[in-house]
Amino acid sequence: MSFAQKLFGSMRPTTRNKDHYPAYTRSAEEQYLQILLTNTMSNTFYADQNELLNEAEQMHHEMAAANPTFMAKAIVYARTAGLMRLQPLFGLAVLSAYRPDLFAEIFLRVVRIPSDLSDFLTILKGQGRGEGGRAVKRQVNRFLTGVSEYWAVKYNGRGRGYSLGDVIATAHPKPADLKQQALFRYLRGLEANLGLLPQVEALEHLKRAEGESEQIAWIERGKLPYETVTGAIKPSKAVWEALLYQLPTFALLRHLNTLDRAGVLDEQRHLDYVIARLTNEEALRKARILPFRFATAFRQIEHPELREALRDAADLTFGNLPELGDNTAIFLDISGSMQGQYLEIGAVFALALYKKTQGNSLFWLFNHEVHDAKPSKRDSILGQAEHIRASGGTDTGAPVRKLLQERKRVDQIIIITDEQQNSGSPFYQVLAQYRAKVNPEVKAFIVDIAPYRHAMVPQTDRNTFYIYGWSDTVLSYIAQSVQGYASMTEQVATLDLDALSKHNK
Numbered sequence: 138m139s140f141a142q143k144l145f146g147s148m149r150p151t152t153r154n155k156d157h158y159p160a161y162t163r164s165a166e167e168q169y170l171q172i173l174l175t176n177t178m179s180n181t182f183y184a185d186q187n188e189l190l191n192e193a194e195q196m197h198h199e200m201a202a203a204n205p206t207f208m209a210k211a212i213v214y215a216r217t218a219g220l221m222r223l224q225p226l227f228g229l230a231v232l233s234a235y236r237p238d239l240f241a242e243i244f245l246r247v248v249r250i251p252s253d254l255s256d257f258l259t260i261l262k263g264q265g266r267g268e269g270g271r272a273v274k275r276q277v278n279r280f281l282t283g284v285s286e287y288w289a290v291k292y293n294g295r296g297r298g299y300s301l302g303d304v305i306a307t308a309h310p311k312p313a314d315l316k317q318q319a320l321f322r323y324l325r326g327l328e329a330n331l332g333l334l335p336q337v338e339a340l341e342h343l344k345r346a347e348g349e350s351e352q353i354a355w356i357e358r359g360k361l362p363y364e365t366v367t368g369a370i371k372p373s374k375a376v377w378e379a380l381l382y383q384l385p386t387f388a389l390l391r392h393l394n395t396l397d398r399a400g401v402l403d404e405q406r407h408l409d410y411v412i413a414r415l416t417n418e419e420a421l422r423k424a425r426i427l428p429f430r431f432a433t434a435f436r437q438i439e440h441p442e443l444r445e446a447l448r449d450a451a452d453l454t455f456g457n458l459p460e461l462g463d464n465t466a467i468f469l470d471i472s473g474s475m476q477g478q479y480l481e482i483g484a485v486f487a488l489a490l491y492k493k494t495q496g497n498s499l500f501w502l503f504n505h506e507v508h509d510a511k512p513s514k515r516d517s518i519l520g521q522a523e524h525i526r527a528s529g530g531t532d533t534g535a536p537v538r539k540l541l542q543e544r545k546r547v548d549q550i551i552i553i554t555d556e557q558q559n560s561g562s563p564f565y566q567v568l569a570q571y572r573a574k575v576n577p578e579v580k581a582f583i584v585d586i587a588p589y590r591h592a593m594v595p596q597t598d599r600n601t602f603y604i605y606g607w608s609d610t611v612l613s614y615i616a617q618s619v620q621g622y623a624s625m626t627e628q629v630a631t632l633d634l635d636a637l638s639k640h641n642k
Contacts, residue, residue: 320333488522500512
């Protein structure tokens with residue numbers, strides 16, 4: 138290939154997006170990372186769950202055959218830093234057939250809790266691989282040696298796919314002592330010495346308890362997790378009050394409406410406790426809650442003081458984001474295909490970035506037109522995000538074209554989008570013009586929050602960075618890349634699996 142061919146041939150679109158608009162194909166590794174970090178296999182604007190499932194399966198098999206080492210690192214990254222579950226488990230199941238050695242190395246880094254194990258085995262069975270063979274059985278047994286009494290009462294879940302009892306009956310793990318032997322027998326539904334299992338014993342008493350005072354006594358004595366309690370009995374207000382003080386942060390966030398409807402938060406001491414938990418920056422950091430979860434809760438809850446606490450919680454989540462620099466332009470796609478969760482995610486991210494620049498950046502909304510969002514650096518992220526609505530077509534080149542027309546010089550362009558252009562000038566075409574006429578060194582960051590495999594920019598553009606995912610990690614990555622870090626794919630490729638597995642523990 139001649140130098141001219143290499144330089145200019147790559148500028149031509151190589152494929153078409155879901156709206157049949159010219160687009161580019163990224164590397165297999167980048168497409169794979171995108172699948173892991175954005176594809177929840179839920180219906181989207183342009184594809185239903187069956188199409189997304191088939192695309193994901195194809196990508197898992199292609200990567201397992203072509204680059205299994207990258208695949209293993211990407212799976213662990215997606216599970217630990219990206220906070221995704223289903224796609225990493227899907228990839229792990231595929232990897233087990235191609236590279237049992239890599240599969241064994243990362244198994245316990247991906248299968249972290251019993252529900253992970255249940256879903257992993259369900260995926261294997263769905264692929265027609267039964268229980269997965271000896272390599273899988275060895276890892277399952279390793280996992281089962283760590284099953285605790287707490288996990289037994291929290292996750293057994295008989296009747297919902299693979300329970301821990303089902304797995305034990307299949308894998309036949311050897312118990313380490315009499316207590317574990319009793320635990321395994323109980324999980325299989327066999328007669329067991331519950332005197333060795335005080336938490337399990339408390340659960341069984343709870344099921345037969347008469348009156349809420351007796352129920353509360355057994356909940357407190359056994360320190361029973363809320364999922365176990367709600368599965369065994371229908372909680373009254375008094376029972377919810379007892380559960381409130383042991384709910385993990387994410388569970389508390391998810392059950393705000395339930396607690397409010399039950400009347401628990403009518404008492405000021407309970408309300409004060411909840412607000413203090415939701416606005417505890419250290420607790421939020423440890424909980425590793427996806428940022429858009431706060432937006433979902435904010436949309437659902439009506440209690441004014443809780444809404445205020447959620448505003449503060451979302452802002453605190455991004456408190457440790459590194460500096461981006463003032464000379465930044467942030468563009469948020471508000472076209473019709475972004476309707477729903479994509480816009481909810483995108484608006485939270487965009488406003489977090491804007492506030493991190495102390496309000497000194499540009500923040501424009503675009504569909505087929507461009508609108509100045511006129512955001513406030515003082516108002517909360519969630520309060521401003523709820524007023525952003527989706528409508529219109531998608532012209533990804535429109536905001537850069539406006540920059541060019543107004544000769545506004547910026548050092549970073551951050552565009553948050555599902556990339557499904559269907560009108561106007563292509564993003565890359567206008568970006569090239571902006572670099573030629575205004576700032577040749579401008580860096581572009583494309584935050585792709587959808588699982589569609591087509592891209593707006595060719596792989597050869599070394600000043601454009603693709604970022605995938607829904608966790609606050611994507612925003613930290615932008616800030617790091619401003620300082621000269623490698624592409625997201627290159628970062629994953631150079632990661633050490635041992636170090637990666639300890640991420641955010």
